[in-house]
Amino acid sequence: MSVGQVTGSARSLGIYNEKDSFKYIWNASLNRVEGRIKLKEEKDLNLASQIIKLEAGDEILVHRSHKYTEASLMKVLSGVGFRTELMTTTKNRNHILAMVQPTRYNAS
Secondary structure (H helix, E strand, O other): OOOOHHHHHHHHOOOOOOEEEEEEEEEEOOOOOEEEEEEOOEEEEEEEEEEEOOOOOOOOEEEEEEOOOOOHHHHHHOOOOOEEEEEEEOOOOOEEEEEEEEEEOOOO
């Protein structure tokens, strides 16, 4: 994912520009890569009719990677109401392709 794709929403809200910095970091506690914006100057964000004050030096999390095994992805999908029709991986198992459908019946 390119920096432009990751920061697009922040740009459209007016809280990220060329003066600010962007970095990817490793979050060891969550075992994930995160993308964060660090603000160079104070900004006001007008969101849902409220003003949110952002300070210079604030970091905003804009991207978090998720790593799944086949079993863990199936569990997540099932937990939110999908059934897996097809699941396959690349030879080196670094990508999963899944075809899912909404479940027809509520199990609860």
